[in-house]
Amino acid sequence: xxxxxxxxxxxxxxxxxxxxxxxxxxxxxxxxxxxxxxxxxxxxxxxxxxxxxxxxxxxxxxxxxxxxxxxxxxxxxxxxxxxxxxxxxxxxxxxxxxxxxxxxxxxxxxxxxxxxxxxxxxxxxxxxxxxxxxxxxxxxxxxxxxxxxxxxxxxxxxxxxxxxxxxxxxxxxxxxxxxxxxxxxxxxxxxxxxxxxxxxxxxxxxxxxxxxxxxxxxxxxxxxxxxxxxxxxxxxxxxxxxxxxxxxxxxxxxxxxxxxxxxxxxxxxxxxxxxxxxxxxxxxxxxxxxxxxxxxxxxxxxxxxxxxxxxxxxxxxxxxxxxxxxxxxxxxxxxxxxxxxxxxxxxxxxxxxxxxxxxxxxxxxxxxxxxxxxxxxxxxxxxxxxxxxxxxxxxxxxxx
Ligand SMILES: Nc1ncnc2c1ncn2[C@@H]1O[C@H](COP(=O)(O)OP(=O)(O)OP(=O)(O)O)[C@@H](O)[C@H]1O
Ligand SMILES: [Mg+2]
Numbered sequence: 001x002x003x004x005x006x007x008x009x010x011x012x013x014x015x016x017x018x019x020x021x022x023x024x025x026x027x028x029x030x031x032x033x034x035x036x037x038x039x040x041x042x043x044x045x046x047x048x049x050x051x052x053x054x055x056x057x058x059x060x061x062x063x064x065x066x067x068x069x070x071x072x073x074x075x076x077x078x079x080x081x082x083x084x085x086x087x088x089x090x091x092x093x094x095x096x097x098x099x100x101x102x103x104x105x106x107x108x109x110x111x112x113x114x115x116x117x118x119x120x121x122x123x124x125x126x127x128x129x130x131x132x133x134x135x136x137x138x139x140x141x142x143x144x145x146x147x148x149x150x151x152x153x154x155x156x157x158x159x160x161x162x163x164x165x166x167x168x169x170x171x172x173x174x175x176x177x178x179x180x181x182x183x184x185x186x187x188x189x190x191x192x193x194x195x196x197x198x199x200x201x202x203x204x205x206x207x208x209x210x211x212x213x214x215x216x217x218x219x220x221x222x223x224x225x226x227x228x229x230x231x232x233x234x235x236x237x238x239x240x241x242x243x244x245x246x247x248x249x250x251x252x253x254x255x256x257x258x259x260x261x262x263x264x265x266x267x268x269x270x271x272x273x274x275x276x277x278x279x280x281x282x283x284x285x286x287x288x289x290x291x292x293x294x295x296x297x298x299x300x301x302x303x304x305x306x307x308x309x310x311x312x313x314x315x316x317x318x319x320x321x322x323x324x325x326x327x328x329x330x331x332x333x334x335x336x337x338x339x340x341x342x343x344x345x346x347x348x349x350x351x352x353x354x355x356x357x358x359x360x361x362x363x364x365x366x367x368x369x370x371x372x373x374x375x376x377x378x379x380x381x382x383x384x385x386x387x388x389x390x391x392x393x394x395x396x397x398x399x400x
Contacts, residue, residue, distance in 0.1 A: 011058040034131040039152040045139040046156030049196030066096035073108030081120040089128035111143025158193025178210040244314035282312030
């Protein structure tokens, strides 16, 4: 079995850790001088995929300490924390220099004032003989307030794009992945400080052989379509407004665009005319609010727009369409645009006629153009075109 690259290249030694040098030093100090610490636990926090878990593992590994790993999301309740952490914090480690207890994702613990996972954890910390390192993505939740005061706080940073690039480059060399430097740089920037995401992207891109920057663009386009597709599925196939309302949370797309997607797919999804009528009513309301937002910058209306588009459309149906439909972005706007382009050409020609014939554009459009157009089906067209100084495109339009 081949390991995913993120696991294969997870930091084993301190020198494997990208960035976070100050942070690593502090973890080391905390673990080494645990008996002298005022705060009996450490609380590490920071953005996802920047090496929080990996750093603790690497430090323990390099110091030859036993690492007891507990994932708080799996052990939400009091009992589990007391049993697992409580035992580990008292028993001596026979084969190692020492012991570190790492409790990952403490944001996942249940918390009430004096009950639940958080309070059990606090109790265990106060009695522990070994250093306890907690990790959270967001440590500023109310339920973690006591843990914050009892812990030495340590913030991890997003990893700079340049450091991500270096790491990816190295992995490419070791794995013999071929990709252009430009693509690698673009991938590093797109990761937004998340090295795990960057390595995962690299792995999925490299499955198709050598890749270039353009391939990345198609990847993000694919991701976007996937996420909006899932959201639409929830809206169209469920009648529970709560499910529907949540669906746009992760979609990285303007509400205007979302509206167009729904607009295009609605007639295929909803077959009952009354369902359609209700759904389009919500769509048109969203449109009204979007216009108000644009005109007056009333951003709070965005909430209405998003609720109309999701919950509103979902509850509009009396029956669900069991068929699976492939959702598409609207083609209507494109059609309007093309029609406008055509109209613009017509108008431009009329303007030229109006100037030569000393009349209004409107008059030229209505009373002269219809008589000029047929000339372009004959050999007189060329002379007219020269006289009016028409462009090739305009001539082409007249010839049609
Ligand atoms: N600073 C780093 N140095 C080396 N590798 C890293 C670093 N950050 C992330 N990685 C890579 O990403 C993977 C995930 O990192 P890690 O689990 O340490 O992130 P995390 O900060 O704990 O993320 P999460 O908040 O999602 O738990 C690692 O296995 C490694 O491949
Ligand atoms: Mg982690």
